[in-house]
Amino acid sequence: MITRLRIIGKSGLDWLSVCGRAGVFLAHSLCGVPNLRKGMPLLIKQLYALGVLSLPIIVVSGLFIGMVMSLQGYSILVDYGSEQAVGQMVSLSLVRELGPVVAALLFAGRAGSSLTAEIGLMKATEQITSLEMLGVDPLRYVMAPRLLAGFIALPILTMIFNVVGIWGGSLVAVDWLGVYDGSFWANMQAATDFKIDVLNGLVKSIAFAFVVTWIAVFQGHDLTPTSEGIGRATTKTVVYSSLAVLGLDFILTAVMFGDF
Amino acid sequence: MQDVTANIIELRGVSFSQGDRVIFDGIDMDIPRGQITAIMGPSGTGKTTLMRLITGQIKPDAGTILVDGENISTLARSDLYRVRRKMGMLFQSGALFTDRTVYENVAFPLREHTNFTETMIRDLVLMKLQAVGLRGARDMLPSELSGGMTRRAALARTIALDPEMVIYDEPFAGQDPIGMGVLLQLIKLLNNALGLTSVVVSHDIHETASIADKLYVLSQGKVIGVGAADELMDSGSPMVSQFMKGEPDGPLPFDYPAHDYFDDLLGGAAL
Numbered sequence: 096m097i098t099r100l101r102i103i104g105k106s107g108l109d110w111l112s113v114c115g116r117a118g119v120f121l122a123h124s125l126c127g128v129p130n131l132r133k134g135m136p137l138l139i140k141q142l143y144a145l146g147v148l149s150l151p152i153i154v155v156s157g158l159f160i161g162m163v164m165s166l167q168g169y170s171i172l173v174d175y176g177s178e179q180a181v182g183q184m185v186s187l188s189l190v191r192e193l194g195p196v197v198a199a200l201l202f203a204g205r206a207g208s209s210l211t212a213e214i215g216l217m218k219a220t221e222q223i224t225s226l227e228m229l230g231v232d233p234l235r236y237v238m239a240p241r242l243l244a245g246f247i248a249l250p251i252l253t254m255i256f257n258v259v260g261i262w263g264g265s266l267v268a269v270d271w272l273g274v275y276d277g278s279f280w281a282n283m284q285a286a287t288d289f290k291i292d293v294l295n296g297l298v299k300s301i302a303f304a305f306v307v308t309w310i311a312v313f314q315g316h317d318l319t320p321t322s323e324g325i326g327r328a329t330t331k332t333v334v335y336s337s338l339a340v341l342g343l344d345f346i347l348t349a350v351m352f353g354d355f
Numbered sequence: 356m357q358d359v360t361a362n363i364i365e366l367r368g369v370s371f372s373q374g375d376r377v378i379f380d381g382i383d384m385d386i387p388r389g390q391i392t393a394i395m396g397p398s399g400t401g402k403t404t405l406m407r408l409i410t411g412q413i414k415p416d417a418g419t420i421l422v423d424g425e426n427i428s429t430l431a432r433s434d435l436y437r438v439r440r441k442m443g444m445l446f447q448s449g450a451l452f453t454d455r456t457v458y459e460n461v462a463f464p465l466r467e468h469t470n471f472t473e474t475m476i477r478d479l480v481l482m483k484l485q486a487v488g489l490r491g492a493r494d495m496l497p498s499e500l501s502g503g504m505t506r507r508a509a510l511a512r513t514i515a516l517d518p519e520m521v522i523y524d525e526p527f528a529g530q531d532p533i534g535m536g537v538l539l540q541l542i543k544l545l546n547n548a549l550g551l552t553s554v555v556v557s558h559d560i561h562e563t564a565s566i567a568d569k570l571y572v573l574s575q576g577k578v579i580g581v582g583a584a585d586e587l588m589d590s591g592s593p594m595v596s597q598f599m600k601g602e603p604d605g606p607l608p609f610d611y612p613a614h615d616y617f618d619d620l621l622g623g624a625a626l
Contacts, residue, residue, distance in 0.1 A: 133466075133467070220448055220450060220453070221446045221447075221448050221450035222450050222451075222452055222453070224412065224446070224450065225444070225446055225450035227412065227436075227439065228410060228439055228442070228443070228444040229439075229440075229463070229464045229467070229512075229516075230436045230437070230439045230440040230464070230467070230468060230516075231436075231464075231467050232432075232436060
């Protein structure tokens with residue numbers, strides 16, 4: 096009994112200490128005056144690695160998700176003669192929910208895992224220590240540009256995901272199934288509110304970007320620099336950030352759309 | 356002018372333990388300026404830990420570590436980085452940045468810490484690369500270099516900012532005889548030509564003893580021998596003489612501490 100209590104207590108304390116380290120890590124990485132001349136090229140490189148290179152998976156997934164939703168929506172709505180409502184169904188579900196959540200999950204798998212593995216390998220090959228020995232703070236030089244690039248890239252990727260998804264929806268509904276395009280787009284415009292739907296979706300994606308990138312970079316920074324340590328940390332990144340995104344999504348949805 | 360006889364590093368009563376294992380138990384050490392000091396000892400005596408203590412990557416449990424007169428374990432983050440610029444460290448793996456060419460690796464500390472123009476940086480980088488004989492390899496990536504070349508390229512990066520002191524972590528490990536000879540010559544040459552202080556952490560006795568002015572032998576958390584190479588060779592201490600002569604067994608045991616062998620074997624049957 097006592098042993099079990101001790102184990103629970105120890106894992107609780109461990110968890111708290113990880114949270115503390117993650118907080119200190121974030122503060123040390125991001126607080127302070129940024130050096131634009133030296134920092135900008137590093138940030139642009141990371142924006143390319145995390146943002147531009149994630150574009151294919153985001154665009155292709157967005158397209159297919161939009162098409163599938165449109166097809167599914169049509170097959171139900173057509174029974175009630177209201178297939179013109181496919182447009183609003185696609186746009187609302189993408190902009191409010193699927194866009195931010197699916198883009199964040201894909202980002203965690205595509206960019207988050209590579210961030211953790213890259214930083215972990217830099218640690219294992221002593222590149223992080225050698226930065227310290229060259230008098231360069233790795234938190235500012237390695238971690239900060241990656242964190243910022245993630246915060247910036249994911250919201251933009253989410254918007255691209257939404258746009259491509261809606262386009263995919265229109266491809267299926269209008270061009271294939273023959274929904275009248277005037278009512279498809281007009282219904283969508285009438286039902287989708289910029290402030291309530293688009294901005295709230297954007298706020299969600301900003302929150303997800305923060306959580307996913309923070310987890311990924313911190314896991315890389317905090318791992319044991321061995322091959323199994325890197326493997327474990329990469330898995331943790333994907334698992335923790337997926338769970339965090341889904342849990343946070345429920346909370347944010349309840350706050351944003353929960354007052355009936 | 357600085358006092359040339361002063362010690363660049365002074366350790367006083369430094370203790371450090373990892374978990375329950377005591378790694379250092381109140382060691383004292385003086386590393387004189389401008390000389391080559393070797394720190395030697397059997398594997399697992401905490402030579403790497405000692406380097407991490409000297410460079411302020413970890414803090415001692417007790418005692419003081421003075422680097423150029425400053426207590427490194429009580430420095431604030433920014434002061435620590437300032438002091439580290441006086442030190443260069445050559446890692447066993449080289450630790451070159453794998454996404455940059457040799458040239459960019461050597462230019463990195465110059466770009467980070469100085470406002471030199473591109474032409475000046477180019478001149479300095481080529482001078483450092485010439486010193487280690489890799490001027491022709493400037494456009495290669497670290498993955499294209501051999502083990503010895505990697506270490507020399509890393510050495511060029513280490514001396515790019517003209518540090519006052521260079522710490523070499525096992526510089527000879529895994530080198531062929533020619534590579535070893537080149538490194539030995541380079542360490543000696545750089546030390547004398549640039550007026551550096553060199554700290555060589557190694558267990559290659561003969562190579563290290565041939566260039567070091569002063570040697571420290573560590574074992575089981577204590578300094579067991581200190582002095583010039585020939586003094587240590589003739590040392591009356593059985594531990595020092597076992598290490599210097601490379602005898603497999605003696606006061607420094609070959610076996611890691613364990614229970615009685617027979618008890619262990621017989622006890623294993625009962626499991």
